[in-house]
Amino acid sequence: EVQLVESGGGLVQPGGSLRLSCVASGFTFSSYWMSWVRQAPGKGLEWVADIKQEGSEKHYVESVKGRFTISRDNAENSLYLQMNSLRAEDTAVYFCARVNSLRYNWNDGQVVYFDYWGQGTLVTVSS
């Protein structure tokens, strides 16, 4: 059974830092892109960052570039999100999610999606 368990959330002051962790089990962690997705209170989902299988390629949403760093440790089946210079607008539940994809040869199309999600960890940025 695939499981993703996040930890590390909490209350932090504006300008502060926090490191989120996600421990994966039930699948070969090193074979998948992984991602962080967040959801502000009462709002929709927002993709934050993703990282390639061996960690060589990373992407971020514009609003967190230069402040957040995604990383992984395949030996520990763990995904991380280092969050610096936190702002009130970073307040959200942060979900760890596995990235999967399906390609259609007939039209060279593809779908890239999140097939498993953790329960999330709440980050509150407030003074």
Next chain:
Amino acid sequence: IVLTQSPDTLSLSPGERATLSCRTSHSISGSYLAWYQQKPGQPPRLLIYGESKRATGVPDRFGATGSGTDFTLTISRLEPEDSAVYSCQQYGTSVFAFGPGTKVEIK
């Protein structure tokens, strides 16, 4: 990529058909959508991806169609447990985007 969903809220009775719309800001050739269901206090659950491929355990009353910029999620016969927020998602050139969601209420 910007995704818009309509309506914001859909209030229907059990057994009725729900039609949820997702529109993308521009067409990404060959890029399909994924749809998620989210209930209060729970993480999103993958429902459908690609050419109406249902995720494991998703009943066949859920279906999806669409191409280009206009996509639709259909719930053919609503059940009480279908009460949730449904979000669409698309991937394009190293970024992901989600729609704001449609809330489905069961009367």
